[in-house]
Amino acid sequence: MATQLDKTNLLNAYRTMKQIREFEERVHVEFATGDIPGFVHLYAGEEAVATGVCMHLNQRDKIASTHRGHGHCIAKGVDIDAMMAEIYGKRTGSCGGKGGSMHIADISKGMMGANGIVGAGPPLICGAALAAKFKGDQGVGVAFFGDGASNQGTTFESLNLSMVWKLPVLFGAENNGYAESTGVKFNVPTANISDRAAGFGMPGITVDGNDFFAVYEAAGEAIKRARAGGGPTLLECKTNRFFGHFEGDAMTYRAKGEVKDLRERCDALKIFSTQVTSRGLLSQEEMTTIDSEVKAAIDKAVALAKAAPNPTAADLLTDVYIAY
């Protein structure tokens, strides 16, 4: 482990991952009660990716996210009370209840939005990176996208455009093996999604997306290069989702016992804990303390969300234009 993360950072990494996990496990439970409307896609299992990447970013940096956006939001510092309220459709939500799970955004934090359109993020992040280039502020853009999204024309075009314009972009491919019910083995004819980078003259690398440190290091290198004007990188993180494609998915396309097995063998939080405790970097207690803090925070977020008011009828008509 070549990484030189100090204790604060290690605790932060753990806290972020735990927050994502707890947030998602809780949304899963609450969704089942029928209180949460719409389509909800959970990020549980993929925590190391968002966390390992976003720890290199500051507020000047931008990320573009996907339909499975809660983890990216949390890792980029979006307020979890506002997120939870948004998922409940409440007026206090990040988007005033108008967006919901699929559209949580906080541009002030550099989070340019979850997105209901597969492959919509990569073009947008090219623009964010272009803006950074014009501003000369060393900012970078990260587009997260799935294995399924890696087949969308918009994604390919963006890989190319980012090379043509030499943009400071990290393409973060989250290969969780599935696009809805369809396996990556069907959709992607190469062993790795990162194999596509070479066709654009771009560095491409694949890491174990359940290993926070592997993601952290590879992302760090790519982001450093991007900031220095060295252009984009395609980083594929192989990971797993612990829930269905969306809440309500019976997952009959998955192998029997698959998720249980993954939760045992490939849990990013467990792997992290083992790594840091075995090396004496963090203690189990330190993490247990975080666990209960996180749990309390999520409890509070849910309670606040449930108690929060709905948008008013007048809200229906506002926020379409700045001026019309």
Add this chain to the structure above:
Amino acid sequence: MATQLDKTNLLNAYRTMKQIREFEERVHVEFATGDIPGFVHLYAGEEAVATGVCMHLNQRDKIASTHRGHGHCIAKGVDIDAMMAEIYGKRTGSCGGKGGSMHIADISKGMMGANGIVGAGPPLICGAALAAKFKGDQGVGVAFFGDGASNQGTTFESLNLSMVWKLPVLFGAENNGYAESTGVKFNVPTANISDRAAGFGMPGITVDGNDFFAVYEAAGEAIKRARAGGGPTLLECKTNRFFGHFEGDAMTYRAKGEVKDLRERCDALKIFSTQVTSRGLLSQEEMTTIDSEVKAAIDKAVALAKAAPNPTAADLLTDVYIAY
């Protein structure tokens, strides 16, 4: 020259290339008189590509073409009288005067249409190949597209889809160095467009597109593999266009003397002539005879086109639907 083309085929190859060249040189001249309406993109200089590929095809096989489609049409056996009449917008044209240069098609010949939308052909040809697969008729589909079109999302998606569905497709990339005024060096960050194939697990190969035999052999192998169920290939042919992007283009983005030089050094017809005469496969006279036959045929096509009637007012409203 490993190719085993017999004399008839060699004469056919020459005739096709000559027909394309003569057709385009003549359209260039006629366009300048103001008689030909609309946008016209000439294929002169790229004859070896369409010819070398299409000589492997029969009527059951399909091609999808581009805005620069005359050469593909001729190579696929579309009637040149009907083509010329279409370019003039006449009722006797391949499309009754409703399509023009950018939309010449003859589905009965397996020519699925020139296309005004860059990158529209590759998806369509995947469908043609899929149909062939269902019919089990060993048919193949060829999508021609330019270096510029190689950056369109539709093209990338099609490369991938053809692998996922293992379709009998040949992607014929015609790299003539320019997309309108923009150079391939700007648009395509790798040395070869064929470098993109690997990212889809597809064979990719680059040949000298001015060398008929090089194209013919590489295409032959790929098409044979496709017919046998071996899936798609990306074949890049490096070639040159002898005219502007479209008629009326002043070409100030090209080097001084560039076209003149290309016409001297890289003329597919000259190269072919040298190859076949030096090897004693065809005589100069045989080709000169073809030259005059072709010239007469083009003269006739132009005369017929000029004399042909316009569509009638009633034609405006027909052919939108089969039944409405």
Add this chain to the structure above:
Amino acid sequence: MARKLSFKDAINEAIAQEMERDQSVIVMGEDNVGGAGSPGEMDAWGGVLGVTKGLYPKFGERVMDTPISESAFIGAAIGAASCGMRPIAELMFVDFMGVCFDQIYNQAAKFRYMFGGKAETPVVIRTMIGGGFRAAAQHSQCLYPIFTHIPGLKCVIPSGPYEAKGLLIQAIRDNDPVIFFEHKAMYALKAEVPEEPYALPFGEAKLLRSGEQVTIVAFGLMVQRALQAAEALANNGIDCEVVDPRTTSPLDETTILQSVAKTGRLVVVDEAYPRCGMAADISALVAQKGFESLQAPVIMVTPPHVPPPFNGALEDLYMPDSARIEAAVQSIVK
């Protein structure tokens, strides 16, 4: 014909029956089988809401999963159609048209005209429309006015299971490109549906209720709401005629104009955006060709010029409901 079928099952049955009848009918779409390349069961999904489930076990390779590459596979469906197949491609949500629209309106729609009548493109594109799912702005749109705008496309909006089966069978047999819009909030709706295959002709509106005072033209899910409103209005002594055009292109102008000629009043109810939308289209038709019989302003009942909101209370306000339809009718009969 006492058998009841859901809207979803009616669609599934139409496809299955046509696939049995005609080998050239094939099905493709994201997760339309469900499970390709995955370790578990095949036919796991049958499309995101299960409409094509059960077709793969019956028809095998003629039902295909696709990568998330709408331009490529919708384009492939169109290309295959012009080579003799009859593909039924699923564009999961109509909201996704933006990544593949070129293949639909510049290719499929125009081949026949551009090629001087020498092309046939018998493709069907099935796609989900509409609100009520709390699915927010990118999964709740209607957008069929955009397709209706395009010459060369046929546009079908079934308002119930009976229409769904008959219109889909017609769509599959039709030799022109057809876009088939399925309102996702209707999938569970049941009604009597004949078992044998039948085709409902395009361009023939259905008169769902006869009335003397006001003509209500409504599309898709709004047909139900128009009927509810008409019922309620009848109890108040207001007699409405309800017309379901069933296809927006071709449009049965005659039935609409005849109805307005009788009633002299028109309310158009549509869930699509109002500007350049279906409600405007029908209103304009009547303002031009039925003006002499119009006795009152035409009223359009649509959502506001606003994207669909996520919050349920807002979405309910957003979508036209029977109360708004009633109010619209009352505003022109009083």
Add this chain to the structure above:
Amino acid sequence: MARKLSFKDAINEAIAQEMERDQSVIVMGEDNVGGAGSPGEMDAWGGVLGVTKGLYPKFGERVMDTPISESAFIGAAIGAASCGMRPIAELMFVDFMGVCFDQIYNQAAKFRYMFGGKAETPVVIRTMIGGGFRAAAQHSQCLYPIFTHIPGLKCVIPSGPYEAKGLLIQAIRDNDPVIFFEHKAMYALKAEVPEEPYALPFGEAKLLRSGEQVTIVAFGLMVQRALQAAEALANNGIDCEVVDPRTTSPLDETTILQSVAKTGRLVVVDEAYPRCGMAADISALVAQKGFESLQAPVIMVTPPHVPPPFNGALEDLYMPDSARIEAAVQSIVK
């Protein structure tokens, strides 16, 4: 202000002046410089018809060529806009919207609403529309009704050089996404254009001719033809009012309704397809909100429900001309 400028040069000047004023304005599009990666001159094209020519020598890297990847670069313009830039992206022909429409209507148009008012996307997308070039079905469309359909977009159709400059400056300064439709047949048209920068407000129609008997509403190139028709009709003693809405979204309903209130008659002239088009939109507006003053059927003068044909004689028949406008007016005043 005696200086005359072509439509094309007016657009170029608007961009140049705004780029001088505001560093955040950048320009991107295929061949918008012309010559990148090529051995000859830079600034060789300035876009396919030369509209942006001369900007690169003045502004250098702020004017960018792009690959043929409309989704990526239009999306990048939108992304950059939401990060503080003011990009002007060129979608060469509006006919190409089909390969990149998602970024426009699901992203740019919806950010502000979906994100609860917390996004600003000051992007301008310039695009060429219209017929008359013998450019056939994939290079002659108008399609602005499709953009007008979408809440969240603003749509501008300048009818001449003066409007082009003032409306484009407004578009660039505007904080919402604006689609700017340039009729390619007008690029050479000259008119007086002030040298200093000026912004024309959106949602304010221009009354081009006052009249008492019939209101003619027309868009873009059709404004000229409507004026010609009005002139000819005046010689026949028919007094028309001609209104150019200039922006279809927002739409100046008031001016249109006031005009019809005065004249009692409406002819709408539009070059876009008729179904769910602008002509229908304006007709429906008046049928709903101006019905009381209407004394005759509304007449829509548009192309037929047919793709644009290639042949010049057919295309001339296809596009509305002043003779058809005159006939339409006459049909409702007699």
